[in-house]
Amino acid sequence: MFRTLGGGVLVTSHSNATHPHASNELCEEGSRLYAAALRSGRIARTDAEPVPCLMDSALLHPDPDDPNWLRPVPPAIALAQRLNPIEREITERRQLATDIAGVFEPFMSIGGQSSSGGGSITVLEGGERINNALNLATAQCHTEMLTVQPSDRMPERSALRGLERDKPLIERGVRIRTLYQHTARYSQEKLAYAAHMADGKVEYRSIDELVERLIICDETVAFIPIRDDQQVALELRHPGLVRYLVKVFEFMWNRAVPLSAGAPYETAPDGITDIQHSIAKLLVEGHVDEAIARRLGMNVRTCRAHIAKLAQVLGSGSRAQLGYLIAQSGILDQKIPGEGGFR
Structure with missing residues (x-):
């Protein structure tokens, strides 16, 4: 999926059918066909007809040697085409900020702030x-x-x-x-x-x-x-x-x-990842699933999947037993790499 400024909804008709999705997105079928075109160097026009967003977003263009085929635009070029308007807007806004700063510069030396x-x-x-x-x-x-x-x-x-x-x-x-x-x-x-x-x-x-x-x-x-x-x-x-x-x-x-390291989600020798250690600590402290998910920056479904994994590793049959087994297992006494934050 790629994101660009602007947007709206792309609704392209083909054979009396609509192909709607946001114009700053690439649908699953479009992604598959674009990848296939990149691998082979071209794709039959008939194969791309059910996915008109590829042509509308300029990811495919006609083969100059054979009108029955389409050739893919290299992803680096496609990305540049979408980033250039953003870069231009950034430059324009930066100049606007400079102009506004110039208006207020004569007043910066005047004291008497009321805050x-x-x-x-x-x-x-x-x-x-x-x-x-x-x-x-x-x-x-x-x-x-x-x-x-x-x-x-x-x-x-x-x-x-x-x-x-x-x-x-x-x-x-x-x-x-x-x-x-x-x-x-x-x-x-x-x-x-x-x-x-x-x-x-x-x-x-x-x-x-x-x-x-x-x-x-x-x-x-x-x-x-x-x-x-x-x-x-x-x-x-x-x-x-x-x-x-x-x-x-x-x-x-x-x-x-x-951010490039994978350690925080690697499984430790005890079969529990570091993020699950963090969840275990919050469980023992009495936090509910929604509060744990919010504090760890994940959705509730992901949080509950980690809790289920904890229960499986520790052999727990219930939520109440899980808290007891966490406390008895000693996993909270282990040092958790990357643990920190305001406590």
Whole structure:
């Protein structure tokens, strides 16, 4: 599946049948035929007729030597065609940000901030104001940016905002370190974003459990949400508070695993993976499935599948017995690599 800006719904008629799906997606049959065309170098036009999205999205084009055949557009070219509009929009928005900053630059030296704590703690209400404050902080960042991103789906709009903020930082030589949860390893959006931003100064690690988002720029300003809907945040510029949050980040970072490593989901000698160790700990603490799934950044169905595996390994016949067997097994006394987060 590929994602691009814009979108809408693609509804193409063929033989009185519709072939509807989002224009920024590739359906299962389209994926199969495109892969077959890439492997063989071409595909019969009649084979592609039931899947008109391949032609509509310019992944196939007519064979100049034989009109009965279609040739695939190389994936690198197809990807570039979809990324170019995004890159152009990023450049335009970056110029707009520069122009707006120029308007307010004459006022930056004027004091008398009215925020509590002499400007050291500012309440930001609304997504637009939060994003504007983040854009300003990252534009002024020159050394390092630290981010904590609990696992959830990364929508296209969020990915675009991330590219807008992070790319200029990398170009300025700013180091970026980002913490995800282990479940990010199964998020194609996050993996694609990490691959796109891959650079010597950009590092991604994952850990079993994270509590909330956190962004720190140059160890001088930090942003934390204070409401579950992410519509209210605090901008912190108090040196003591920011230093404390940096130490918390470093504590988690040192216990996290590089995103490219497979260790967090490998099965230990006792037959239980590290993520299942984390689930076992939360089970014994009395958390319900929904709370465990939320804390570990996974859906409830995946969480329950891990719990079923735990029950199978430990020979449990009931939920109550499972808690007892976990406590008796001693698995909670073992060191869990990558364990960390706010407890």
